[in-house]
Amino acid sequence: MGQDNLLRMRCTVCKRAGIYTSKNKKKVERKLEYKKHCAWCRKTTPHKEAKITG
Numbered sequence: 001m002g003q004d005n006l007l008r009m010r011c012t013v014c015k016r017a018g019i020y021t022s023k024n025k026k027k028v029e030r031k032l033e034y035k036k037h038c039a040w041c042r043k044t045t046p047h048k049e050a051k052i053t054g
Contacts, residue, residue, distance in 0.1 A: 005023065005024070005025065006020060006052060007020065007021055007022060007023060007032065007050075007052070008049075008050045008052050009032070009036065009047040009048065009050065010047060010048055010049075011036075011038045011040070011041060011045050011046075012045060012046045012048055013038065013045045014040050014041050014045075016040050017050055018038070019047055031048060032048070033046055033048050034046070034047050
């Protein structure tokens with residue numbers, strides 16, 4: 001996975017980021033949102049795309 005396409009997904013309930021994914025930036029222009037299992041909330045919640053700092 002290329003680091004230039006790497007995205008961090010943040011839980012909308014507890015605001016923790018623990019999922020990393022990538023997207024094709026040439027074809028997808030909107031921000032991603034997936035329903036994923038959050039390890040801290042211990043349930044399936046919507047996760048939105050967040051910035052990677054550093």
